Amino acid sequence: MDDSQQISLNKVSVAYPGAERNQLSDLTIKTPAHQIIGILGPSNSGKTTLCRLLSGIIPQVMRADVQGEYRLGTLNPTANWAEINRFIGYVFQNPADQLSGMAETVATEMAFSLVNLGQSASAIDAKVRALARQFQLIDQLNQNPATLSGGQMQRLAIACALVTDPEVLIFDDPTSQMDPVGTSQFFAWLKNQHDKTIFVTSTNVDALCNTVDSLWVLNAGQLVASGTPRKIFNQPAKSELIPAPVVFNLASQMGWALPDGDYPVTQAELMEATGHER
Amino acid sequence: MSDSESSVVLRQNWAQNIDPVTKLLLVACVLLGSLLYKSLTYSLVVLGLSVFLVLAARIQAKALRLIEFSLFLIATIVLIQGLLYPFNRTVLLTVFHLRFYKEGLLYALMLSSRLLSIIFVTSFFIFTTTITENATYLEQIGVPYHTVYVLISVCYILPQINKNMRHIQVAQRARGVNPQSNIAEQVRAIIPILVPLITKTLMQSVERSTALQLRGFSNPNRQQTEKLTYYRAELAHRGLILLAALLGGWKIWMILSKLV
Amino acid sequence: MSVEINQLHFTYQNSNFGLQIPALSLDKGLTAIVGQNGAGKSTFFKLLMGLLPLQDGNISINGKGSHELTGRARLTEIGILFQNPDDQLFNATVKKEVTWSARQITRDRAQVDQIVESALTKVELLDKADENPFDLSLSDRKLLAFATLLATNPQTYLMDEPMIALDWHSQTIVLHILKQLADEGRQIIVSTHDMDLVAHSFPRVITFDHGAMVFDGTPTALFGSPAILAQAGLLPPRIMQLCALLGDTNVYLTTEDYVSKHQA
Amino acid sequence: MQIKNTNATSMWRFKLSTKAMVLIPAAVGINYVAKAFAEGLKLPLWLGSLGTYLASMLAGPIPGAISGFINNVIYGLTLSPISTIYSITSIGIGIAVGILFYKGWFDSAKKVWLAGIIIALVSAIISTPLNVAFYGGQTGVVWGDALFAVLVSHSFPVWIASFIDEFVLDLLDKIVVGYLAYFIYKQLPKKLIYFFKD
Numbered sequence A: 001m002d003d004s005q006q007i008s009l010n011k012v013s014v015a016y017p018g019a020e021r022n023q024l025s026d027l028t029i030k031t032p033a034h035q036i037i038g039i040l041g042p043s044n045s046g047k048t049t050l051c052r053l054l055s056g057i058i059p060q061v062m063r064a065d066v067q068g069e070y071r072l073g074t075l076n077p078t079a080n081w082a083e084i085n086r087f088i089g090y091v092f093q094n095p096a097d098q099l100s101g102m103a104e105t106v107a108t109e110m111a112f113s114l115v116n117l118g119q120s121a122s123a124i125d126a127k128v129r130a131l132a133r134q135f136q137l138i139d140q141l142n143q144n145p146a147t148l149s150g151g152q153m154q155r156l157a158i159a160c161a162l163v164t165d166p167e168v169l170i171f172d173d174p175t176s177q178m179d180p181v182g183t184s185q186f187f188a189w190l191k192n193q194h195d196k197t198i199f200v201t202s203t204n205v206d207a208l209c210n211t212v213d214s215l216w217v218l219n220a221g222q223l224v225a226s227g228t229p230r231k232i233f234n235q236p237a238k239s240e241l242i243p244a245p246v247v248f249n250l251a252s253q254m255g256w257a258l259p260d261g262d263y264p265v266t267q268a269e270l271m272e273a274t275g276h277e278r
Numbered sequence B: 001m002s003d004s005e006s007s008v009v010l011r012q013n014w015a016q017n018i019d020p021v022t023k024l025l026l027v028a029c030v031l032l033g034s035l036l037y038k039s040l041t042y043s044l045v046v047l048g049l050s051v052f053l054v055l056a057a058r059i060q061a062k063a064l065r066l067i068e069f070s071l072f073l074i075a076t077i078v079l080i081q082g083l084l085y086p087f088n089r090t091v092l093l094t095v096f097h098l099r100f101y102k103e104g105l106l107y108a109l110m111l112s113s114r115l116l117s118i119i120f121v122t123s124f125f126i127f128t129t130t131i132t133e134n135a136t137y138l139e140q141i142g143v144p145y146h147t148v149y150v151l152i153s154v155c156y157i158l159p160q161i162n163k164n165m166r167h168i169q170v171a172q173r174a175r176g177v178n179p180q181s182n183i184a185e186q187v188r189a190i191i192p193i194l195v196p197l198i199t200k201t202l203m204q205s206v207e208r209s210t211a212l213q214l215r216g217f218s219n220p221n222r223q224q225t226e227k228l229t230y231y232r233a234e235l236a237h238r239g240l241i242l243l244a245a246l247l248g249g250w251k252i253w254m255i256l257s258k259l260v
Numbered sequence C: 001m002s003v004e005i006n007q008l009h010f011t012y013q014n015s016n017f018g019l020q021i022p023a024l025s026l027d028k029g030l031t032a033i034v035g036q037n038g039a040g041k042s043t044f045f046k047l048l049m050g051l052l053p054l055q056d057g058n059i060s061i062n063g064k065g066s067h068e069l070t071g072r073a074r075l076t077e078i079g080i081l082f083q084n085p086d087d088q089l090f091n092a093t094v095k096k097e098v099t100w101s102a103r104q105i106t107r108d109r110a111q112v113d114q115i116v117e118s119a120l121t122k123v124e125l126l127d128k129a130d131e132n133p134f135d136l137s138l139s140d141r142k143l144l145a146f147a148t149l150l151a152t153n154p155q156t157y158l159m160d161e162p163m164i165a166l167d168w169h170s171q172t173i174v175l176h177i178l179k180q181l182a183d184e185g186r187q188i189i190v191s192t193h194d195m196d197l198v199a200h201s202f203p204r205v206i207t208f209d210h211g212a213m214v215f216d217g218t219p220t221a222l223f224g225s226p227a228i229l230a231q232a233g234l235l236p237p238r239i240m241q242l243c244a245l246l247g248d249t250n251v252y253l254t255t256e257d258y259v260s261k262h263q264a
Numbered sequence D: 001m002q003i004k005n006t007n008a009t010s011m012w013r014f015k016l017s018t019k020a021m022v023l024i025p026a027a028v029g030i031n032y033v034a035k036a037f038a039e040g041l042k043l044p045l046w047l048g049s050l051g052t053y054l055a056s057m058l059a060g061p062i063p064g065a066i067s068g069f070i071n072n073v074i075y076g077l078t079l080s081p082i083s084t085i086y087s088i089t090s091i092g093i094g095i096a097v098g099i100l101f102y103k104g105w106f107d108s109a110k111k112v113w114l115a116g117i118i119i120a121l122v123s124a125i126i127s128t129p130l131n132v133a134f135y136g137g138q139t140g141v142v143w144g145d146a147l148f149a150v151l152v153s154h155s156f157p158v159w160i161a162s163f164i165d166e167f168v169l170d171l172l173d174k175i176v177v178g179y180l181a182y183f184i185y186k187q188l189p190k191k192l193i194y195f196f197k198d
Helices: A047-057 A107-114 A121-134 A150-162 A182-189 A203-210 A229-234 A246-254 A267-273 B019-036 B038-055 B061-086 B104-127 B131-140 B145-175 B183-188 B189-214 B231-257 C042-050 C072-076 C094-102 C109-120 C138-152 C168-183 C195-201 C221-223 C226-231 C237-247 C255-262 D016-043 D049-059 D060-078 D081-104 D109-135 D142-152 D159-188 D190-197
Strands: A006-015 A026-034 A036-040 A063-073 A090-092 A168-171 A197-202 A215-221 A222-227 B091-095 B097-100 C005-010 C018-025 C029-035 C056-061 C078-081 C154-162 C187-191 C204-209 C212-217
Touching: A006 A047, A006 C094, A006 C237, A026 A063, A026 A222, A026 A229, A026 D016, A036 A203, A036 D142, A047 A150, A047 A168, A047 A197, A047 A215, A063 C221, A090 A150, A090 B189, A107 A121, A107 A150, A107 D060, A121 A150, A150 A182, A150 B104, A168 C029, A168 D016, A182 A203, A182 A246, A197 A203, A197 C195, A203 A215, A203 A229, A203 A246, A203 B183, A215 A229, A215 C255, A215 D049, A222 C005, A246 C237, A246 C255, A267 C237, B019 B038, B019 B131, B019 B231, B019 C042, B019 D109, B038 B104, B061 B097, B061 B104, B061 D142, B097 B104, B104 D081, B131 B145, B145 B189, B145 D060, B183 B189, B183 D016, B189 C056, B189 D016, B189 D159, B231 C237, B231 D060, C005 C042, C018 C042, C018 C212, C029 C042, C029 C195, C042 C056, C042 C154, C042 C187, C078 C138, C094 C109, C094 D081, C138 C168, C154 C168, C168 C195, C195 C221, C195 C237, C204 C221, C212 C221, C221 C226, D016 D049, D016 D060, D049 D081, D049 D190, D060 D081, D081 D109, D109 D159, D142 D159
Parallel strands: A036 A197, A036 A215, A090 A168, A168 A197, C029 C187, C029 C204, C078 C154, C154 C187
Antiparallel strands: A006 A026, A006 A063, A215 A222, B091 B097, C005 C018, C005 C056, C204 C212
């Protein structure tokens, strides 16, 4: 696997100016790109700081003293910062903060990133309509963004991040304000996004385990565990830091193990372990 | 997505076919003129022109509402200048044995007509342009997008700050602060309302600054797609800049001729 | 000591949303309010707090008409924790924030200090007493807002989505405190999306849908009627979703509940 | 804990970063809402420069001056056209606050009222010629104009009477806003202060 397909962090530490302790300390990991990575951990564990580092917000927008090297395939955020939106789509925890504050209609809001790239009106119009259809916002195109409902605003924020077809997507706790139906729709949509590198932080352990390819577990700025959800929750020295998903609790208490002795963590593995899948 | 207008699209109201920058230059000229010239006839002429402008654009109702702010002020000007203008000589009328002088009243008339003409010519700009029209046109004539953003986003941030304020007032009432009762309670409510409001407004501006940059805000080859066209915009700009130069030049000429 | 509501009707001016509650009595213990975003949960809470005008019908809070309770008198009867703590924090330090609330009900120095210390200890923020509230994480800011509510210690607690933005440890802290308060005989009314929380901790659950009360009973009864769940746009607890995948459509509240019934 | 200006980046850094550009509209918004709040209180206070103070304290005199200027221009082009004239005064206030803050005059409560007096002086010095030119020396505030009338009737020259009228109002307003800004700045989270500082 050549370097362009690798995500690698080597002894990465980040400290905000005036902060007593490092927000991230000594992160080291090497993993293939083009997968969905879930980032888990208690509050103050450094999840948001890691998202800011990977996207280039640190140090481009937010000053911080960063040590160590980090690579996202061939992308170097600081080098091509002016055209960053071509490579990275970032979705904030609070979608309202994502809007440009200058658009009278949903369509103009979605077009903002493309106008900044200097694309032609027709190309922008086509792209915006396609995304509006994909995110059920087609009838809201001429509506003022401020009048959207919570769920619509969340979908608009995601659409704005995707409009430039970026290779890397970063979601910082996107479903915290969504109701259960909205949350399951989001993770279902996320599961079938292919050949993109996606980072998603969340406290919803069950949804993450069912969706991601691998998990990074942070605690107080350190990477305490990483790997597939199955590997992480079947480790003997599993820390009490992260509550296990319901699938794992159920299977471990009922003794439903997978052929290799691990207990299932995702719904698919549960079906396999209980011999239900057709 | 409105497609780009190629030829001069005549909007229904003639005033909307004049570009925003011309209207702003008009306001600047009237301001400059009233700063430089104290003559009554000049001020009355300018007032007449601005009233005609407002009537022709059929925005007199809205313009009058803007005037309400200043009517009380104009009344005090007439009162104070009428009685106390330093160059008062000839008594015009006495009311409740208060002596009103001709010179003072004329001076007050000059001041008031200037204030009214500024309000009228500004309302010509306010009530015949929209925020997006201003933003698009400023960028179209070459104003860097960063500057346009700073100027125009103010109009969008205000509704959001007011919404934040209402949420905070409700939240603080639940904690025992009641900002709507007597003056003492209102003063005591200043800190509990303003601190969260300002912190939240500044935090949101941090988030927005990050979001903007992530969406390519500082990209040099940004290309606005919409092209607005107006009636003889170029000509109007040059004409008004010339007018401003004339106003300034004439004043300097008058000062020099007095000295020599 | 209970919250009595009857013939309550409320509509916002320029929207077709209307809240109707014919009759409802909330007595001591834990009660959950569930329903989709926009179903009327927050409006209901604001009406109980007297933050929205009482259009018609009446609400009595522990024997007193809700709209007679003004300013400080209400603080010891009923209090609310909003979903977003940032609208309420305005003091220079965590300690001063809680002290401000304590001083709304008592001026006695010793009593205030005792209230502040006990509130901060319960939410485990005592070690951050001198920090600026806005330098804390969102999870800690929410615990701080909860501490200010504990400082006034009302008879009725309204909690609007308390678990949102809290990490797991903080969620266990809040739940533990709420259970303690319920055992002391206070009314604890919690609006939430977390059906697992409702299943494992709440003896009573009320469901709102488009401003109407469509269910009032036990979680077991609610999760046993798929029609109401579908109408209100709700999902059953995760254990039931899994069992459905395995072809078992019985009602289970927790994993332990399932295991104990199948551990033959 | 007062954030000293650790690295001595010059306070006159002109190239406006995106941060300053987003701070300016927020500062103007704060000016508006503080002014509306003061009008609700019916006290002889404007409070309309609170946002300008905070912008100068957070990002230096240039963003402070610009937010003051834009505040009056936008206020003039939306609500009361005459206030466009006073954008010059707001520039003066922004610069004065920026310099005083940089020199440490907002470090402790005791110094703030001194800073307030200086800012009131700056504001009055710039506003008086504008008041004379446009209002014949008045300020538009009833309290101040009554004082102006009394002074002129005791044959004070119009310029002096107008300056006193403006200064008395500015004194109260600029000191109160000074303390409000001082108190709010102390409350702001560290990460916000560092964000706008570089």
